[in-house]
Amino acid sequence: MARGHSPTVRRRRLASELRRFRESANLTIDEVGEKLECSASKISRIETGHVGVTPRDVRDMLELYGIDEDRRDALVQLAREARQKGWWHxxxxxxxxxxxxxxxxxxxxxxxxxxxxxxxxxxxxxxxxxxxxxxxxxxxxxxxxxxxxxxxxxxxxxxxxxxxxxxxxxxxxxxxxxxxxxxxxxxxxxxxxxxxxxxxxxxxxxxxxxxxxxxxxxxxxxxxxxxxxxxxxxxxxxxxxxxxxxxxxxxxxxxxxxxxxxxxxxxxxxxxxxxxxxxxxxxxxxxxxxxxxxxx
The missing domain is CATH 3.30.870 (Endonuclease; Chain A)
Known part of the structure; x- marks a missing residue:
């Protein structure tokens, strides 16, 4: 049981960051869904941590929010870690x-x-x-x-x-x-x-x-x-x-x-x-x- 590497906590942190960046970009959930050609409910579930998110989706969202490349890469890596399975699975x-x-x-x-x-x-x-x-x-x-x-x-x-x-x-x-x-x-x-x-x-x-x-x-x-x-x-x-x-x-x-x-x-x-x-x-x-x- 590896401590300090919980994918659940990674997903929670990622969800919080994605929500914060969207709000800083003055975009609504509906606007993000429309621009990325997906449902607003998907964006909402991602931001509440109820569903996982692919590294590709994270990159697309962060590009839309105007986040610099270094920060995008760090959060894309966080998305990869969040998709791993913990022992409890x-x-x-x-x-x-x-x-x-x-x-x-x-x-x-x-x-x-x-x-x-x-x-x-x-x-x-x-x-x-x-x-x-x-x-x-x-x-x-x-x-x-x-x-x-x-x-x-x-x-x-x-x-x-x-x-x-x-x-x-x-x-x-x-x-x-x-x-x-x-x-x-x-x-x-x-x-x-x-x-x-x-x-x-x-x-x-x-x-x-x-x-x-x-x-x-x-x-x-x-x-x-x-x-x-x-x-x-x-x-x-x-x-x-x-x-x-x-x-x-x-x-x-x-x-x-x-x-x-x-x-x-x-x-x-x-x-x-x-x-x-x-x-x-x-x-x-x-x-x-x-x-x-x-x-x-």
Whole structure:
């Protein structure tokens, strides 16, 4: 998994540049479509990053906008890079949209979850329990494919140049015995191990905090190392997600995350809480096994 070479981020940057150059040339999308003999909807989809664009189309657009040759050549090369396939294309049934491609190039990931362990920190058995609960109609082969793709995605946190990862979760996540006591004990152990990594920060918002800013929906704020790639917020829903790129939206979710961090336990206190929850589950698991032996 090569970090810093995501074609999704390249396509997003290219789309932004093409839109900026068109606006600087005082041309509308309709005018560009007419001059290049293509539909206005094609130009619109290119500028929003919803479709790829050929190097030839990029060159034609930039010539129309009066961009100098050196700058044209650089963006044509960017178009070539944007057309390459990332590792996630092998799991296109698992990962829809551009989320994983953006995540692969992010320098910082700030996430909040109120119901589930964040995906990058889930154990395999926890994943399977979650998928089976959410999609009871899904067959084993499909589940296996989803789990395999998600495990490959988790390599991001063990990459030689990992992103700075900060997760704030609700205390309810620790107490919902997803998959049973044994699976959940292993999951809590995994959380404690991940929190020990130098680039990972984990905090829990305790029940005693009462109502908090993240109760409405889970979200992820993706930050990028290049100024040309502005931050983006990914807001999850049941079947997909919404990308928010307006500066006002990013600022609003950044403020929400700041409030969550302030309401949450400190990282060391979070680890203590996780360990206590894990110890209780270990006791439950041991008692259950012992009761099972007594019956036979």
């Amino acid at each position: 092998a799991y296109n049934e698992v990962f829809t949209g551009s989320f994983v491609g953006l995540e692969a190039d992010a320098s910082s990931l700030h996430t909040h979850q109120a119901l589930l362990v964040p995906g990058l920190l889930q154990t395999e058995e926890y994943m399977r329990a979650v998928i089976r609960a959410i999609r009871p109609d899904m067959d084993d082969a499909r589940i296996d494919k989803m789990v395999k793709g998600r495990l490959v995605r988790q390599r991001l946190l063990t990459d030689p140049r990992p992103p700075e990862y900060w997760a704030v979760i609700d205390e309810a996540v620790l107490h919902r015995a997803t998959g049973g006591a044994e699976v959940m004990h292993a999951q809590l152990t995994r959380l404690a191990e991940a929190a020990a990594l130098p680039h990972v920060t984990l905090q829990v918002v305790p029940f005693t905090a009462g109502a908090h800013a993240g109760m409405e929906t889970p979200f992820l704020i993706l930050g990028f190392p290049e100024q040309a790639d502005p931050d983006v917020v990914y807001v999850e829903n049941t079947t997909s997600g919404v990308y928010l790129e307006q500066e006002s939206d990013v600022r609003r979710y950044t403020m929400i995350f700041d409030h969550l961090r302030a309401a949450a336990l400190k990282p060391d206190d979070t680890l203590d809480l996780i360990q206590r929850a894990a110890d209780r589950l270990a006791t439950v698991s041991h008692s259950t096994k012992g009761a099972g032996r007594d019956r036979f």
